[in-house]
Amino acid sequence: MKLTKKQFKQDFEKRLSTKFAIDIEKAGPQEKLAALSSVVKAYYSKIWQEDNEYKYESKKKQAYYFSVEFLPGKMLKSNLLNLGILDTVREGLADLGIELDSIARLEPDMAIGNGGLGRLASCFMDSAASTGIPLNGNGIRYSYGLFKQKIVDGYQVELPDAWLSNGNPWEVRRSDKAFEVTFGGEVWLEDDGTGKLRPKYRNQERVLAVPYDTPMVGFENTTVNNMCLWKSEVPKDLDLQFQNLDYMRQTAMLSAELYPDNSNYDGRLLRLKQEYFFVSAGLQRLIKHYVSTIQRPITHLADYVSVHINDTHPALCVPELMRILIDEYDIAWERAWNITVKVMSYTNHTILSEALEKWPEEMVKSLLPRIYQIILEIDRRRTAELLPKVGAKLVHSTRIIKDGQVHMANLSIIGSHSTNGVAKLHSDLLKDVELHDFYLIYPERFNNKTNGIADRRWSQIANERLSTVLDETVGKAWRHNLNELKLLEAHKNDTNTLERLQAAKFDDKLRLADYIKENNGITVDPNAIFDVQVKRLHAYKRQLLNVLHILKLYFDIKDQPDIDVYPRVFIFGAKAAPGYHYAKSIIKAINEIANMINNDPDVGNKLKVVFIANYNVSKAEIIIPAANVGEQISLASKEASGTSNMKFMLNGALTIGTLDGANIEIFEAAGKGNFFKFGLDKDEVYEYYRNGNYNARDIYEQNPVVHRILDAFVDGTIPNISAEGPEIFESLTTYNDEYFVLRDFNDYVRAQKDLETLYKDRTAWTKASLMNIANVGKFSSDRTIKEYADAIWHVEEKK
Ligand code: F55
Structure with a gap:
């Protein structure tokens, strides 16, 4: 949009006065933030309205991204950048004596997601708007986002994230577009x-779903998409007396909290309730929109609407759409099923079996009686149809209902026309191993969509310094099309x-060093190698391997005080799921090891270890630009894709990594010599599984370096881990090291040495x-989202 500095200043001052009856001199920082956000909202509102009108009139097909998590982070600078007014606003504010960043910092992170999956959803929302793809987000407006992490005595402590306490300037509550969602009772x-048989209901619990729309502003274009987040409320007509307080409380609880989990399925009733809540509300809204504005017969739904199931959490989209088509629109089963399969598509984000969602049949039956009937019928018909075609074995292994449980991945695959993994390796593993039986039945449904990142946030917003260098070297076209960075190669000499x-x-390292000084009280040398591992804490991601290597360096320095090691700062950021005991023990160990090393005068500046508390999107925006090295060291085959690996690459960090997930594609793109590859590959890992011949204790006993490092966990060398040290020690020795940390240790050390050698030059x-x-x-999510739009959803970009 066009905006002069003068106009902006007028708008801003006026808004301060109309909103808060105050002038700039007297306004506090929160008032400035609120006024600024409000001005920005006014700037995009017209574009939003016009784009909505365009969408109504053109009646083009739209896609809906159903995700129980989104992780947008802060929105102010992103909105300014995308509107093309970041510099104008920054300069205008500076004229008024206000530094944009000091205001922008105050916006709370919108953290209604756990990690990679939620962040990917937000990268997709940004990229869809920026490429003109009509994509509507659909999720839950949790009152409390992912917990805030504090480190106390080295331990993770979880605090509530009341991100809405100062209001949310971006959202629009649309009470007129509320829908009811019902639970329980009898049918x-x-x-x-x-x-014709029709369902009758009794004693149902009713919940009102109220949508809050948050605009997703496209980058320098005319698209503004919508992310709709649902809040649960008590239906207005309910006669609520004090006896019903409990019911009120329960209703409010539905959208109160995000389940803090990552790669671990946790079968709590409230979670299943949340899943149905936003699925049902979202589908009701889109169907109503379809009927009232598209005004085509419901049987043509698949020509106008595509619904994406982001991981299995929204898998109830399948039976819920069936319910709406059959019960509310009188469509016959077969026809309804064909429509549903055409409309739905599904992404799998993990192969870890403990993460696969399954719900006890009894739970589904009592909470969602009609949905349960429909799932039963889907399963029954499919079984009858396929038995003669593919045989009992395949039908059984792929059934939705098995062993008293509803298998949500099976439901998602069977009820959709597309199942994709998130990196080449991951998609191959789905086809060849994890979902092989489904692949045999539905080969045409399987495909790959390698993840990507909203590159503008991770460069133009997070790393302005680098962005300026890139502009000056190759021009500005890369800001619209990341492939243009290829021009940089011509400048490599x-x-x-x-x-x-x-x-x-x-x-960027100075900026991070300042942050670390202020928040951790640790002085780090910006000339040292900044070696970073930031991601959720999980055994398969092997933060522990990083820790063992740090201990090796520490003992090397202790043994040979004059040893020539290049100074390094190891930086960690990681939240552990509150119930994941082992992950929390590793956090404690990292913090105690950090204390031990940072305060050891023999070590000096050669080695520092920093744990940055409360890793989230805005922390990532400070940390990643400053990295020299990105650690992507999961056991091969376990990390479906990874996306921080792409952010590091964009910011010029070199990866030390295994051949896992998207690392493989990064390695291919960056080229040999520009990536430090180590460790088992997926075939070698599977070979161990086949033979069952991995023996970690042998490594402990035969490798003196490993021996000494592991002993440090139990012999008092590392202080204050008398509970955690033995737990970690035993996980590696007694319990045979589930993720082959010891097996990959030597090669990791070798790769770390190679890395150090290169850094010296x-x-x-x-x-x-x-x-x-x-x-x-390749790793721009603009590319990824276009692939989804073309190959799965069949929706067109706005020209
Ligand atoms: C959250 C809740 C549950 Cl119950 C299960 C999983 C999660 C979750 O956050 N998963 C997640 O983040 N998965 C990650 O998805 C990324 C995006 O595709 C991948 O890059 C990453 O490899 C994968 O672990």
Whole structure:
């Protein structure tokens, strides 16, 4: 949009006065933030309205992204950037004596997601708007987002995240578009007099779902999409006396809290309730919209609407759409089923079996009696149809209802026309191993969509210094099309470019060093290698492998005080699920090891370890630009894709990583020599599984370095871990090291040495860093979302 500095200043001052009856001199920071956000909202509202009108009139097909999590982070700068007014506003504010960043910092992170899956959903929302793809988000407006993490005595402590306490300037509550969602009670089928069976209900619990729309502003275009988040309320007509307080409380609880979990399924009733809540509300809204504005017969739904099931959490989309078509629109089963399968598509985000969602049949039956009937019928018909075609074995292994449980992945695959993994390796494993039986039955449904990142946030917003260097080197086209960074390759021998890349990195490291000084009280040398591992804490991600290597370096320094090691700062950020005991023990161990090393005078600046508390999107925006090295060290086959790996690459960090998830594609893109690869590959891992011949204790006993490091966990070397040390020690020795940490240790150490050697040659390192940036184009989520739009949803970009 067009905006002059003068106009902006007028708008801003006026808004302060109309909103708060105050002038700039007297306004506090929160008032400035609120006024600024409100001005920005006014700027995009017109575009939003016009785009809505365009969508109504053109009647083009739209996609709906159903996700129980979104993780947008802060919105202010992203909205300013996308509106094309970031610089104007920054300068205007500066004229008024206000620093934009000091205000922007105050916005709470919108953290209604756990990790990669939620963040991916938000990258997709950003990229869809920016590429003109009509994509509507659909989720839950949790009053409390993911817990805030504090570190007390080295332990993780969880605090509530009341992100809405100062209001949310971006959302629009649409009470007129509320829908009811019902739970429990009894359902039976009755002849309606025409021979047709209709469901009758008794004693149902009713909940009102109220939508809050949050605009997703496209980058310098005319698209503004919508992310609809549902809040649960008590229906207005309910006569609520004090006896019903409990009911009120329960209703409010529905959208109160995000379940803090990652890669671990946790079968709590309230969670199943949440899943049905936003699925039912979202589908009701889209059907109503379809009927009233598209005004085509319901049987043509699949020509106008595509619904995406992001992981299995929204899998109830399948039976709920069936319910609406059959019970509310009188469509015959077969026809309803064909429509449903055409409309639905599904993404799988994990192969970890403990993460696969299954619900006890009894739970589904009592909470969602009609949905349960429909699932039973889907399962019954499919079984009858396929038995003669594929045989009992395949039918059984792929059944939705098995062993008294409803298998949500099975429901999602069977009820949709597309199942995709999130990186090549992951999609291959789904086809060849984890979902092989489904692949045999429905080969045409399987496909890959390698993840991507909303590159503008991770460069233009998070790393302005690097962005300026890139502009000056290859022009500005990369800001619209990340593939343009390929032009950088022509500059890889250009000393001036390399020096400017180094200078930008140094500035970003200074910024992080300041943050660390202020928040951790640790002084770190910005000339040291900044080696970063930031992601949720999980055994399969192997933060522990990183820790063992740190201990190796520590003992090397202790043994040989004059040893020539390049100074390193190891930086961690990780939340553990509150109930994941082992992960919390690792956090404690990292913090105690950090204390031990950082305060050891023998170590000095050679080695520092920093645990940054409360890792979230806005922390990532400070940490990742400052990284020299990104740690992507999961056991091969376990990390479906990873997305921080792409953010590091974009910011010129080199990856040390296994051949897992999207690392493989990053390695191919960056080129040999620009990526430190180590460890078992997926075939070797599977070979161990087949033979059952992995023996971690042998490694402990035969490798003196490993032996000494592991002993440090139990012999008092590392202080204050008398409970956690033995637990970790035993997980590796007695319990045979589930994720092959010890098996990959030596090769990891070797790769770390290679990395250090390259870093000592500053020119060679910076060249490798440049090669990473130059080849990151593929990992823009603009590319990913276009692939979804073309190949799965069949929706067109706005021209
Ligand atoms: C959240 C809740 C439950 Cl119950 C289960 C899983 C999660 C979750 O957050 N999963 C998650 O983040 N998965 C990650 O998805 C990313 C995006 O596709 C992948 O890059 C990453 O490999 C995968 O672990």
